[in-house]
Amino acid sequence: MSFVQQLIEQIQDKKSVVCLGLDPRLDTEGQIPKYLIEENRNPNETILEFNKALIDHTYDLIPIVKPNIAFYERYDAIDALKKTIKYAEQKGVLTLLDSKRNDIGSTCEAYAYANFKVYKAQACTVNGYFGIDGIKPFLDYTNKGIFVLVKTSNPSSQEFQDLFSIKKSEIANKETELQIDSVRLERNYIHMARLIQEWSKELNKFQGYHNLGIVVGATFSHELKRIREIARNSIILLPGYGAQGATAKDIQFAFDNKGLGGIVNSSRGIMFAYNKSKKYSPDQFPEAAREEIKKMNFEINKFISL
């Protein structure tokens, strides 16, 4: 069964578009609780225990989890990543590996294999700077999901992604500069969205969506609205909810009238929710996470009709 079909069925079953980011941090106060670090022998064990407890207490409320591989690389804990992905799947939760890989040819094939066959994720994120050469090897796994960066949630995303540019097809010369009169320009991220729409033309759809998704920072609601008009059949992964400041109102434009079209990620906001309220002791981090997800679902479902 294709990723997009599984995702939509999960969303409809659980009435939830919340994606739980699993980005373990071991060395920052108020993140993975100290007692867990002291109880275990190494980061692999600590992270796995932490992730499993989170999944155990939230699997019925979320369609998907999103581990960011950077943290597993940083703690040399790829084993914990693999076991987390396996565990989530056993609990009936989909997995989206946030790896933002990008390369070409057999190197890109190696990355796709690593994401889907070594780490065994059901979907992953990709950076589209290389063009289709960096996307095709991922698309060759026809049942897997791919989310391409379009407009990222960070402030300096404007430096490059917001440059106004002109469609390639209108120009075909070797020059690096151009002087033109009267032309319509669009921002780079709009062109990236157009490329994704083009690359996905032949893909199978389920309830109007295919496996080639996109990433748009939840912090940019104006941009999101325009991107949705272009990449009409892509599921939009929306990071930046909570800790980065985006609200339920900001992300409503991603969704159609059946409440489909997006998944909303929160990582720190859920994982370390125990830390935001005196109500919870550190060992109640899974209960705090569950409450936080319920709150997110309630807030988001006011704006979308699932």
Place this chain on the structure above:
Amino acid sequence: MSFVQQLIEQIQDKKSVVCLGLDPRLDTEGQIPKYLIEENRNPNETILEFNKALIDHTYDLIPIVKPNIAFYERYDAIDALKKTIKYAEQKGVLTLLDSKRNDIGSTCEAYAYANFKVYKAQACTVNGYFGIDGIKPFLDYTNKGIFVLVKTSNPSSQEFQDLFSIKKSEIANKETELQIDSVRLERNYIHMARLIQEWSKELNKFQGYHNLGIVVGATFSHELKRIREIARNSIILLPGYGAQGATAKDIQFAFDNKGLGGIVNSSRGIMFAYNKSKKYSPDQFPEAAREEIKKMNFEINKFISL
């Protein structure tokens, strides 16, 4: 000592700008020899033995090696990667980890830590789509080298990198479209080169170069010439020599009159050189690699004066 100083000293000592790409392939005919795969118990051992033999036979001819992490992830052989990096360093060869990581905030910090402290590379490649937020955490390691993608060697690099765009500073509105009269446009990769030049303004230089390098496909000599004019103080990593078709003549514009300014990568062309000539049996892959590097140095040094 900073990466760029070590690199330049190595280049001048060895009179070589050749970068040996260490991209192990185990499942393709004519790549890592069969007898090595049969002799060893697992990919970690096979890859490490292969890489060590290559380094043993070439370390006096090359300033730097470039493992692409995709292949080590694909074969679940991160251990071989770490040991290869350590071994190269012991033999007096620098290491550039080709990982093209890209993210923001604490996630980006985690990637920088993984590249420099877990895998222990002396330099790495980065994708600049996020803007400075995705670069700064790497630059915070002030002695390490960073190479940002500008114009990649693959055919579809034109889809996005070659779009004509306009500098952000000239426009500051919320619109996603723009109608303007008479304006100077430059391609996206030119703007990326300008951003890199801007981000590197405060960096220390050695013989005119700093630690923030760039990546330009050796297959694009026309573009290379223009990029060199903009990013004047960046070492240029030039992939695409050999297997991808670029020649010594194509890459000359990267270099100044002391022969400095670039490193020229070849991976398959050197690693699997044994396969191109009847002269060598599979177990002579290290001798074939050495010959190939000598040939590359001879060809390249006709065009640059070291």
